[in-house]
Amino acid sequence: MTRIRTVLIANRGEIAVRVARACAEAGIRSVAVYADQDVDALHVRVADAAIALEGTTAAETYLDIPSLLAAATASGADAVHPGYGFLSERADFARAVEDAGLTWIGPTPASIESLGDKASARRIAIAAGAPVVPGIDRPLADAAEAVAFAREHGLPVVVKAAFGGGGRGMRVARTLEEVPEAFAAATREAVAAFGRGECLVERFLEHPRHVEVQVLGDGRGGVVVVGDRDCSLQRRGQKLLEEAPAPQLDDAQRARIHAAARAVCSAVDYRGAGTVELLLARDGTLAFLEVNARLQVEHPVTEAVTGVDLVREQLRIAEGLGPSFTATPAPRGHAIELRVNAEDPGRGFLPSPGRIEALRVPGGPGVRWDAGVEAGDRVEAAFDSLIAKLVVHAPDRDAALARLRRALGELEVVGVPTTAAFARAVLDEPAFATATFAASTQWVEAEVMPRIEPQLRASPVPSAALRRIAIEVDGRRVVLGLPDAVLAAASGGGAAGLALDDAGVDAAALEAPAPGTLVRWLVDDGATVVEGERVAVLDAMKMETPVVAHRAGTLARAIAEGATVAAGAAIARIA
Incomplete structure (x- = not known):
């Protein structure tokens, strides 16, 4: 048995807060890491200690393995929890952690390699008897x-x-x-x-349901199924709302997907928490999709109906103890999770970073709020748009829907558009709210999005980048990281250098719909375009967003591919 004393959380936002809280309850010290713009983020405030990664992009910070290992060494951590996203499914990171003598809280590097590679996972699924397309x-x-x-x-x-x-x-x-x-x-x-x-x-299966199975493995071939979930409500392949247990599954279907998940993970001696994802077509056809060799964003709905703390189970398994139970728990009631993202559903779920000016969090019986932000915090353009997860639990699905509707009535987010507007609309849709549950993975974009009104755009916020200055304290060189605004105020600069354009609105300007990086022009400079034509692709908050011509005419580019732009900035003119 390996006793874990200090965990470095190699992540940010909501999941880093979730892991830090689990560590606190387990009597384990937690260490946060942060990019420059996350210096005062909630996950930094919640953890017992924090280490700067000294950068502003994901590549410089949360994806930089040497920086993370250096932070682990500096903080005295003896284990690393990767959360989800970023490096959570990178075998080279898991191997580097173990090579450094640290405990990796996750699957073995070999399992990550075989399951994280979707081609290899597909071959394993076929050998295990799981259905495939x-x-x-x-x-x-x-x-x-x-x-x-x-x-x-x-x-x-x-x-x-x-x-x-x-x-x-x-x-x-x-x-x-x-x-x-x-x-x-x-x-x-x-x-x-x-x-x-x-x-x-x-x-590609048209209009399938997305069903997944939560598992825990002991690393020696033993795998216990914790439960199943439905994650069909998606946009652009990304989940918006999840529930457990998956509705409208008969006993035979449930037994089959549980058996397939257990067989796939047993084949690789899976260790820790993982999720096997499948598609269920309208005619009953099941198809293996992939294995997520990590904790899922939607893990709280399974926790709610089973009473299992999946992060505590991860810590327990990493210490060599194995799962605390060996049989699938009988689900109690029904749980639903809404991902509260800083996105505007009325504008095609356009990412909308900005400052959260005010926040009222719902409460009451059966309501859980897992967040990475509080009022006054920023939703950063460089990272994911998820700001919180609203989870409700009730005796049955109808009661859970009523509880979600009540909780959404209490939720108030001021400063950035959110997906709460989507949830309020979807709760009124018979295809989702009735007992027959006819929603599929393409249903949101085809049926719901056209009826959602746009929200007010988020106001731009100043850059939160830090400027590092070396000073000497008691004969030792110390590097301070200070926000630009602090330095400007200290130097008396105030708002010097800022200028406003009073010339009015340029009707020819094609504006960036969100802050991000222009990754590709789709039309040539000087090309003739028509209104509504896709002319460029913007990488905004880790998602590609198309830029369409706002009118017909001749396009003149204002920026080059690879340039970073603010929301509303002119990227071209259409004359």
């Missing part, structure tokens, strides 16, 4: 290979990142002409989110 069991060489697959097996197809998850690096093509761009977009997004661009292709 037609696909290529290795990364694609190029877009032409994806086109050839579509010609042979038919449309639609899905191109998706071989390494990673969370809906990023995934594109659906319904015509042969769309396949090359789907490959290019999925590759770009995979590189931005996971640092690797390899992609797979599979037949």
